[in-house]
Amino acid sequence: MGTAESSITVPFLDLALQHQPLQEELRQAFERVLQTQQFVLGPEVEALERECAAYVGLPAAVAVSSGTDALLALLMALGVGPGDEVIVPTWTFFATAGVVARLHARPVFADVEPWGFGIRTEEVERCYSARTKVVLLVHLYGQIAPEVEAIRRLCQQYGITLVEDAAQAFGAQYRDGRGVGQFGCAAAVSFYPTKNLGAWGDAGMIVTADGELAQRLRLLRNHGMAERYVHQFVGGNFRMDAIQAAILRVKLRYLPRWNQQRRQIAHRYNQLFREIGLADTAGAQEFDEANRVLLPAELYAGQVDMPHIYHQYVVRVRRRDELRRYLVARGIGTEVYYPIPLHRQPAFRALGYRQRDFPVAERLAEEVLALPIYPTLTPAQQEAVVGAIADFFRRYD
Incomplete structure (x- = not known):
């Protein structure tokens, strides 16, 4: 076994090695986008949505501009706003609570269990109030949160919505085979370059079994626009670009x-x-x-x-x-x-x-x-x- 005097260097991450065998497939993917000349949304993004939905076994996927925007759009679609409280773990990336604060709602922090790093059920009960609208459950480091099923039942009991932050867990399975997005109303996924499935820039996805929610999210990501220049409500610019979708489609196969x-x-x-x-x-x-x-x-x-x-x-x-x-x-x-x-x-x-x-x-x-x-x-x-x-x-x- 190597020792401290070993001449071997070990970078924390090496994406160049991962991409070398994919160069020809990626080149062809770029050419497809150039030929369609649809650089934002379009057929490449729609194909990625279908493939991601199939991968997690859910009927709908909505491509967005980042994992953070996936969370933000989800909370917007659920009507989270001033006066609402959202229970989030204190042990996670900043964006999980940051999107709550951006909507002028209050993040209510919960402690986690030390073996799987997920929110404890007793913490959800402690944090619950009449103002609680959402529990934002994080599947951290690549594993489904250990107490997800108990928390799902608790949310049903209290009549509050469960949202999954699956930024780091696209492809992980619970003990009964269920994957992300099959516990709450939807799951937000990140395709940041360092993720297991990473784009060459920012990109994200929302996966859900709720067709109505998916349709609202498709409007939200494009300024609430149902038809050209007709806006049903105020949304945002959360659109995925086609180059990122093309890259992700190649990498999803691997x-x-x-x-x-x-x-x-x-x-x-x-x-x-x-x-x-x-x-x-x-x-x-x-x-x-x-x-x-x-x-x-x-x-x-x-x-x-x-x-x-x-x-x-x-x-x-x-x-x-x-x-x-x-x-x-x-x-x-x-x-x-x-x-x-x-x-x-x-x-x-x-x-x-x-x-x-x-x-x-x-x-x-x-x-x-x-x-x-x-x-x-x-x-x-x-x-x-x-x-x-x-x-x-x-x-x-």
């Missing part, structure tokens, strides 16, 4: 293979950490002599093909920032998702939350570390990553 490769790489990481004595059990929640690295939990392993698609391979470690500096000095890229929970973001200071209000999120902010994971990552690179981490603990722990 997504099942890429997701499976990510799973194999994640399992190899787990094996290497066990072999070197840094971890004993995937999903362990407390540090001890047998678990100095807490490995990600794969909640539905053996029940479905894609219980976790590993958009990120996130471990938890003590002395995270020191370890990260050590790895960077040895040419190994890492990231922290996320260093600051949303309740402590300056933009939400006026909401009045205190640091001690969300103990799990606060702990995660000190411990999580994302390691390199992408389909072209080599076994030697993985050994270099794990070897360097082991060397750090031998020297400094």
Whole structure:
């Protein structure tokens, strides 16, 4: 296994290697768009919508300009506005709560569970009020939120709408085989370039079983326009361009293979950490002599093909920032998702939350570390990553 002195460098992400075998298919896709001369929406976008809907097993998909705009358009379509409250996890990317604030509604933050990083059902109950209109449930890092079914039932009981933020989980499956968009009214997906299915710019998608909602979203993304220059209501410019759709159509054909490769790489990481004595059990929640690295939990392993698609391979470690500096000095890229929970973001200071209000999120902010994971990552690179981490603990722990 590689050590800290290894000459192997490991970038956190390498998209160039992924795209090299696709060059001819991508060139043909560009030419299709040039020939149609429809650069915004049009047949290429419509084809992508059909293919994405089929991929997740839902009747409708609406292409939009980004994952953030997918969330924003969804909340607009649901009528979220001033006076409404939307329950969101404090442990997620800023956009999940940012779109709520943009509509002058109030984001109400909820803590998460530490093994799958999703909102806890008891937190939804704690946060619920007469003003609650939506629960925004995030499927983080590539796995369906662990308590999604209990939260779905709770939303039905209270008569509130469940929306799925599936920006990082396009292709993940719940234990019974259901995928994103099959729990709430719809799911918002991101095709940001670093995602498992990434465009060459911003792009997003909404997948849903609700045909009426899909039709309203198609109007919303184009200024509320039902026919040329006739606007039924105020929408926005959330349209996907055809070049991004063409790129995504090429890459979608490879997504099942890429997701499976990510799973194999994640399992190899787990094996290497066990072999070197840094971890004993995937999903362990407390540090001890047998678990100095807490490995990600794969909640539905053996029940479905894609219980976790590993958009990120996130471990938890003590002395995270020191370890990260050590790895960077040895040419190994890492990231922290996320260093600051949303309740402590300056933009939400006026909401009045205190640091001690969300103990799990606060702990995660000190411990999580994302390691390199992408389909072209080599076994030697993985050994270099794990070897360097082991060397750090031998020297400094």
